[in-house]
Amino acid sequence: MYLNTPDEIDHERAHHQAVIQGCDDVDVKRIGNLGELAFEQFCREYLPVEMWEWENETAIRRCNSESFSGHDFEVFGYKIDVKTSRDVSAFRPANILANDPDDDIIVMVWHRDNEDALILLGWERTETLKSKVTTQEAYSGEEPAKLAHLAARPMNELHDLGPNTAHLNQKPENPFTPGDRVVKAGDEDGSVAVVVEVLPPEKNTTAYGQEMDGEAVNVAFPNMLDEGPGNWREIHPAKLASYCDDQDIKLYTYKHTNLEVAENPFTPGDYVIKPDYDDPDLAVVLTVAKEKDDDRNINIAFLHHLEGEVGDNAYMSPTDLESFCDESGIKSYSYNYAELCFEHQF
Template sequence: MYQYIPDEIDRVRADYQAEKQGAEDKDAKRVGNLGELAFEQFCREYLPAEMWEWENEDAIRRCNPESFSAHDFEVFGYEVDVKTSRDVAAFLPKSLIENDSEDDIIVMAWHRDNEDSLILLGWEHVQTLQSKVQTQAEFSGNEPEKLKHLASRPMNDLQDLGPNMANMNQKPENPFEPGDRVEKKGEADPSVGVVVEVLPPETQIELYGQELDGEGVRVAFPSSLDEGPADWREFDRALLSSYCDDQDISLYTYKHDNLKFAENPFTVGDYVIKPSYSDPDVGVAVEVGEEVTVTFERQLGGEVEPANLKDHCDENEISTYRFEHSVLEFADT
């Protein structure tokens, strides 16, 4: 068996993608997405990356509706579908075949009630399941309960379908996650960017005609994000890739080890607080340099575009305050 514990980004994306898919049963679609994420993590650890493909990877990462495909993965040339359920009775051969008899292999994923943990119980060839169902149908007596078992093979047996490989462990090495504020290494005055997507290690990326040797990280810059129709700072960080894709926000791809976490992560328009205050008011960054110039949100009297904040404060004689960036934190919006 293989256990997968989804992080908050995966949980939010699985839910929002189910909503955008327009599924009749959103809850079932959400847990189905989590089942696919669980199997993707299994493949990443145990199977060579060039020999499996996830059909819905981009759709779930960007929370877009999926293109129709009868199966979720292709592994060693086999069409694989992941079935996810809280009720293990759903994994009896007859139940599986009634729901899906067109693929080559079915993977069975069980989830807890609160969906905080999924376990891949095993997998089986569809032909084997069909044979089991036929045998049960032809059996003339009452089948003993102990024979009504799940016809499944251990997860690690899936490796036997392909070449003899050691544990692959192709999980990402880069330290970044969506929402992180980053800057390019080696620049005297680097611009702060926002991580939008962390690409899988095996993704082939070309920059300026050359293949990128390393893991790719896609970054958007706040000035471009501010031009969008919504306040991107109020979005869950898991949905930034969806927003940028929907609004055609320009993204820039970097090799992960060419980036570092921004020393001063704040940009104009950010919502900030000074946590040392007992009941801090939410402030808005008006200007960012060696220090961060802040005004309080309640003083603005309405929404002001980030690019106009400094002029707005000057013209309306709105008080501003200067702080070292190290004493500020992002406000929870």
């Protein structure tokens, strides 16, 4: 068996993709997506990346509708469908075949009630399941005990279907996650960017006409995100790839080793608090000084002051915030960036 613990990004993407898909039962689709994410992690740890392909990888990463492929993965040339359920009786041979008789192999994934852990129970060839069902139907009366079990081969036997290969752990080395604020490594005057997508390590891409040797990260710059139709700071980072894809917001690709976490991550429009206060008020960044050594390099205005002028839930482009505050007589306050922290609103 193989245990996978999905993180917050996995949960958000699995759910939002199910919503975008327009499923009749969003819960079932979300759980199915989590099962695919769990099997993808198994493949990454135990199978050569050149010999498996996840059909729905881009759809789930960008929360787009799936192409309705007849199977979820192709491994060593076999079509594999991943079945995820809390009820293990769903994995009895007859139940599996009633829902999916056409794929080569079925992988069975059990999940906990709160979906915080998924266990890959095993896998089986569809032809073997058909044989088991035929055998079961040949008996009348009480089913023999030797047939009253889940039909599943251990997960670690899946690699036996392919050529002999050494155990290869090909999990990403990339330290970044969507939503991280980064700058180009070694560039003291580099602009702050937002990580939108962390691409799988085998997805070699090109930058400036040359193949990139290493893991790629797609980032967007806040000023471009600000030009979108909504307040992207109120969107969960897991959904940023979907938002950028829908709105045709340009992404820039970097090798992950060419990026580093931004020392001063703030940009106009960010929601922040001063955490050393007992009950800090929510504020919005108005301007960020270019000189990092300034004692007070971040100007902010408190959100309740802004809402008093423009109304609740009113969104204003970050480029207009400073001038609006000046014209409306809204007081601004200056702090050093180290005194502030994000107070995300997604």
